[in-house]
Amino acid sequence: MNMQDSYITADGRTIGAPVMEMKNITLRFGGVVAIKDISFDIHEGEIRAIIGPNGAGKSSMLNVINGFYHPQEGEVWFRGKKRKPMKPHQIAKQGLARTFQNIALFKGMSTLDNIMTGRLTHMKSNMVSQMAWWGKAQDEETANREVVEKIIDFLEIQTIRKTPVGRLPYGLQKRVELGRALAAEPKLLLLDEPMAGMNVEEKEDMSRFILDVNDEFGTTIALIEHDMGVVMDIADRVVVMDYGQKIGDGTPDEVRSNQAVIDAYLGVSHD
Amino acid sequence: MLYREAGDFKTSYAKDQQTFPIAFDRWGYFITVAFAFLVVPFLINDYWVNAVVLPFLIYSVAAIGLNILTGYCGQVSLGTGGFMAVGAFSAYKLMTAFPELSMIIVILLSGGVTAFVGILFGLPSLRIKGFYLAVATLAAQFFLVWMFNKFPWFYNYSASGQISAPERSVFGFAVTGANVTPAVSYLFCLCFVFVLAWVARNLTRGANGRKWMAIRDMDIAAEIIGVDPLKTKLTAFGVSSFYIGIAGALLFAIYLGAAEVGEAFDISKSFLVLFMIIIGGLGSIFGSFAGAAFMVLMPVLLKNIMVGYLGWPTDLASHFQFVIVGGLIVIFLILEPHGFAQLWRLAKEKLRLWPFPH
Amino acid sequence: MSADFYYAIEVILNGLMAGVMYSLVALGFVLIFKASGIFNYAQGVMALFAALTLVGFQNGEIPFSHLINAIFGTDVHHFGWHMPAFFAILCALAVMILFAFLVEKYILKHLVNQEPIILFMATIGLAYFMEGFGDLMWGADIKKLDVGIPQGGNIWLEENTAFLGGDDFYGFYIDNLDIWATIFAAILVISLVIFSQYTKTGRALRAVADDHQAALSVGISLRSIWVIVWAIAGFVALVAGIMWGSKSGVQFSLSLIALKALPVLMLGGFTSIPGAIIGGLIIGVGEKLFEFLIGAPFLGGATENWFAYMLALLFLVFRPQGLFGEKIIERV
Numbered sequence: 001m002n003m004q005d006s007y008i009t010a011d012g013r014t015i016g017a018p019v020m021e022m023k024n025i026t027l028r029f030g031g032v033v034a035i036k037d038i039s040f041d042i043h044e045g046e047i048r049a050i051i052g053p054n055g056a057g058k059s060s061m062l063n064v065i066n067g068f069y070h071p072q073e074g075e076v077w078f079r080g081k082k083r084k085p086m087k088p089h090q091i092a093k094q095g096l097a098r099t100f101q102n103i104a105l106f107k108g109m110s111t112l113d114n115i116m117t118g119r120l121t122h123m124k125s126n127m128v129s130q131m132a133w134w135g136k137a138q139d140e141e142t143a144n145r146e147v148v149e150k151i152i153d154f155l156e157i158q159t160i161r162k163t164p165v166g167r168l169p170y171g172l173q174k175r176v177e178l179g180r181a182l183a184a185e186p187k188l189l190l191l192d193e194p195m196a197g198m199n200v201e202e203k204e205d206m207s208r209f210i211l212d213v214n215d216e217f218g219t220t221i222a223l224i225e226h227d228m229g230v231v232m233d234i235a236d237r238v239v240v241m242d243y244g245q246k247i248g249d250g251t252p253d254e255v256r257s258n259q260a261v262i263d264a265y266l267g268v269s270h271d
Numbered sequence: 272m273l274y275r276e277a278g279d280f281k282t283s284y285a286k287d288q289q290t291f292p293i294a295f296d297r298w299g300y301f302i303t304v305a306f307a308f309l310v311v312p313f314l315i316n317d318y319w320v321n322a323v324v325l326p327f328l329i330y331s332v333a334a335i336g337l338n339i340l341t342g343y344c345g346q347v348s349l350g351t352g353g354f355m356a357v358g359a360f361s362a363y364k365l366m367t368a369f370p371e372l373s374m375i376i377v378i379l380l381s382g383g384v385t386a387f388v389g390i391l392f393g394l395p396s397l398r399i400k401g402f403y404l405a406v407a408t409l410a411a412q413f414f415l416v417w418m419f420n421k422f423p424w425f426y427n428y429s430a431s432g433q434i435s436a437p438e439r440s441v442f443g444f445a446v447t448g449a450n451v452t453p454a455v456s457y458l459f460c461l462c463f464v465f466v467l468a469w470v471a472r473n474l475t476r477g478a479n480g481r482k483w484m485a486i487r488d489m490d491i492a493a494e495i496i497g498v499d500p501l502k503t504k505l506t507a508f509g510v511s512s513f514y515i516g517i518a519g520a521l522l523f524a525i526y527l528g529a530a531e532v533g534e535a536f537d538i539s540k541s542f543l544v545l546f547m548i549i550i551g552g553l554g555s556i557f558g559s560f561a562g563a564a565f566m567v568l569m570p571v572l573l574k575n576i577m578v579g580y581l582g583w584p585t586d587l588a589s590h591f592q593f594v595i596v597g598g599l600i601v602i603f604l605i606l607e608p609h610g611f612a613q614l615w616r617l618a619k620e621k622l623r624l625w626p627f628p629h
Numbered sequence: 630m631s632a633d634f635y636y637a638i639e640v641i642l643n644g645l646m647a648g649v650m651y652s653l654v655a656l657g658f659v660l661i662f663k664a665s666g667i668f669n670y671a672q673g674v675m676a677l678f679a680a681l682t683l684v685g686f687q688n689g690e691i692p693f694s695h696l697i698n699a700i701f702g703t704d705v706h707h708f709g710w711h712m713p714a715f716f717a718i719l720c721a722l723a724v725m726i727l728f729a730f731l732v733e734k735y736i737l738k739h740l741v742n743q744e745p746i747i748l749f750m751a752t753i754g755l756a757y758f759m760e761g762f763g764d765l766m767w768g769a770d771i772k773k774l775d776v777g778i779p780q781g782g783n784i785w786l787e788e789n790t791a792f793l794g795g796d797d798f799y800g801f802y803i804d805n806l807d808i809w810a811t812i813f814a815a816i817l818v819i820s821l822v823i824f825s826q827y828t829k830t831g832r833a834l835r836a837v838a839d840d841h842q843a844a845l846s847v848g849i850s851l852r853s854i855w856v857i858v859w860a861i862a863g864f865v866a867l868v869a870g871i872m873w874g875s876k877s878g879v880q881f882s883l884s885l886i887a888l889k890a891l892p893v894l895m896l897g898g899f900t901s902i903p904g905a906i907i908g909g910l911i912i913g914v915g916e917k918l919f920e921f922l923i924g925a926p927f928l929g930g931a932t933e934n935w936f937a938y939m940l941a942l943l944f945l946v947f948r949p950q951g952l953f954g955e956k957i958i959e960r961v
Contacts, residue, residue, distance in 0.1 A: 092497030593761025600754025
């Protein structure tokens with residue numbers, strides 16, 4: 001498969017050129033090497049999964065992508081340009097949004113307000129206008145509220161619109177967090193274990209939402225997941241990591257038959 | 272079933288976003304404001320203005336200011352007294368240097384100067400968090416009070432080291448000095464309180480407020496979804512200090528008339544305002560008013576009971592005041608960490624269902 | 630060598646002594662913070678309260694006499710006996726231990742799982758409560774505290790160092806009280822270290838400091854640990870109260886030493902006992918030296934009011950975890 005080109009998936013969708021390219025990334029914490037010389041890319045419109053056992057460096061990789069960690073070596077290319085070292089909030093403004101492994105919602109705010117925070121990168125009214133709640137500030141508030149209400153409808157969380165998120169059950173909190181990330185209308189959506197700790201039903205719901213997001217909005221998604229079954233079902237291509245290194249990369253079928261991946265997951269026989 | 276929201280449908284997002292979405296609340300608010308502006312000025316006398324009403328109004332502004340920083344943006348500050356001193360001394364210098372300048376502009380400029388100082392002391396907040404920041408704001412408190420004490424330029428080289436407000440008038444009515452009438456000083460402060468509370472409400476319910484609260488609830492996540500932490504914290508420090516500076520300027524010019532920095536703006540002021548927002552409710556404009564009312568009224572009440580009624584010595588009464596304030600703070604934090612504002616919300620919740628609670 | 634040089638050294642020595650006093654208060658903070666994650670603002674008021682109680686016992690004052698007199702119109706003040714210093718200290722210690730029980734029972738127990746900042750504010754409330762309560766109990770007038778620690782300049786040191794300088798140098802002046810305070814502080818620190826390293830309770834204490842949940846799961850009672858820690862902090866407060874009270878009388882300003890200890894903590898890190906000691910010494914020497922070299926000649930003096938805070942503030946901007954705190958790695 002040519003790295004620069006678009007391709008067509010098994011289910012017939014056309015995938016565009018790469019949006020995000022990681023080139024020879026190495027990340028160290030003191031003496032510990034969390035990521036060792038990893039390269040991969042994420043194409044426009046695809047669902048890309050990063051899998052691997054605990055401590056493989058998956059979350060660190062996500063943190064590198066959205067600029068929370070700065071790798072010691074390697075380059076990050078975003079939409080055809082090499083990315084300069086930036087603060088996470090600047091990267092978010094470029095069109096990256098994410099969810100977190102341990103839910104990171106704003107506990108003191110309602111569902112609606114939480115999702116509205118996702119729109120902050122799109123709101124530009126100045127402080128004077130906001131002080132008076134007049135003109136641009138109010139128009140902007142209403143326009144963005146409309147966008148958010150569409151997301152609330154899409155995620156089927158209308159009834160908890162004004163509930164403080166701290167009171168919601170775990171599964172719904174995860175959904176609200178997805179809503180907040182979607183509200184940013186990201187070019188690339190990062191999901192850190194979106195199904196961790198869920199029961200089968202909740203997992204099915206979440207998988208459906210992820211597929212729908214990709215399908216309806218054409219959003220490019222990179223996700224980390226433990227549950228191999230789910231990943232193999234929804235991902236177009238998979239990167240496999242182990243001990244900070246990349247041990248496999250390709251379509252689910254390719255990865256499944258990769259000997260190194262099987263060894264990492266099932267253990268190597270030493271006879 | 273007077274208090275209800277059923278049947279009160281909203282047909283646009285703008286209507287849904289208003290401050291008092293429930294009709295009953297809205298009317299209560301209109302009546303309160305009309306009463307404050309139209310009735311109270313005719314009833315008020317010297318005792319009420321000086322003992323209760325002016326301190327309440329002025330501390331409400333300070334409490335809203337601190338609530339923006341601490342309640343909404345999550346940055347605990349113990350430097351309130353020092354920032355109030357900046358407002359007071361700016362007002363004094365402006366009043367004496369530019370006698371023609373309108374008092375309204377003097378007060379606003381004092382707020383502006385304080386905002387600038389507040390932003391300066393807010394700069395470390397990017398690196399310092401939680402308790403460390405709370406303690407770091409004490410640096411502002413001690414340094415500012417020391418500075419106003421040690422450099423005579425600030426108090427125009429007066430022998431006593433005091434600053435006293437010269438007489439100034441607005442629209443022909445004296446607002447400072449000896450010839451002030453209770454109704455005028457009341458209305459002057461009330462106008463500031465009304466506008467500032469309204470602005471604070473607008474700032475906290477929109478994009479700005481969400482940025483502040485996002486930083487408060489989870490700063491790392493906020494940064495990752497695109498909130499610039501430094502800018503957000505600094506706007507909170509700036510706006511908060513603007514309010515606190517105005518409160519300091521009003522306290523000095525309108526209420527006290529004369530002040531000595533070490534006495535009027537020491538660290539106990541910082542704690543007083545902090546207590547107001549804890550008891551009133553962190554992250555609530557209404558709570559700022561409730562807390563200020565409580566902390567202003569309680570000592571007056573205690574003094575009336577213990578000194579006036581029981582005939583105890585005043586020092587004994589003031590010791591009791593410490594015990595009661597301290598005890599109440601602890602009790603409030605145990606029973607209801609969100610203060611009066613939360614009690615009020617719960618009461619409304621009950622009222623909404625009354626008389627059919629199930 | 631010029632006399633100025635020796636004065637500077639004297640300033641440093643006095644700064645070190647003052648630093649020891651700061652460390653003593655900071656130590657109380659660190660103990661409670663490590664064991665319960667509470668930043669105890671009331672530590673300074675605890676020192677004041679302990680000293681007030683000690684003086685009250687020594688002089689045989691009747692507690693709440695002002696209140697009793699005001700209510701019943703009586704005129705009682707003293708029991709009419711004087712207690713020896715040693716017994717009075719034991720009695721004051723007993724009161725501080727009782728205080729630890731009450732704090733655990735009526736405050737801490739009800740605030741489990743609250744955010745740290747709420748707990749911090751609760752201790753501010755506690756500080757106000759105790760301040761008023763102490764005044765109600767023993768009266769608010771300034772009291773002299775004397776438990777037999779020698780005071781005044783150390784003549785021996787002064788005479789034996791006079792030869793160092795010229796004719797205008799009379800030797801180093803150091804207060805005996807400061808020397809004793811240093812000795813007591815050293816003993817206190819060493820015994821605390823021994824206690825926490827070699828006793829069963831000490832081990833439990835460290836376990837709680839490390840991880841509350843894990844400590845609970847191996848059967849350590851969090852509540853009894855809290856009582857013990859607050860009692861120890863009460864003991865440290867008593868020692869600090871005796872030292873500061875002997876030096877400048879027992880009065881309200883004694884509670885403000887807590888404010889002096891805060892920058893020490895910022896510098897040394899909230900969780901480190903050596904940090905509290907070294908931070909105290911740095912601040913003690915720093916503020917005395919700054920006042921001597923820059924404050925008094927150029928800024929009109931009294932820079933001790935804020936120097937410690939500014940130093941700590943600037944330091945934290947470059948090293949947010951303090952001198953000995955653990956490096957903070959942020960995760961998501």
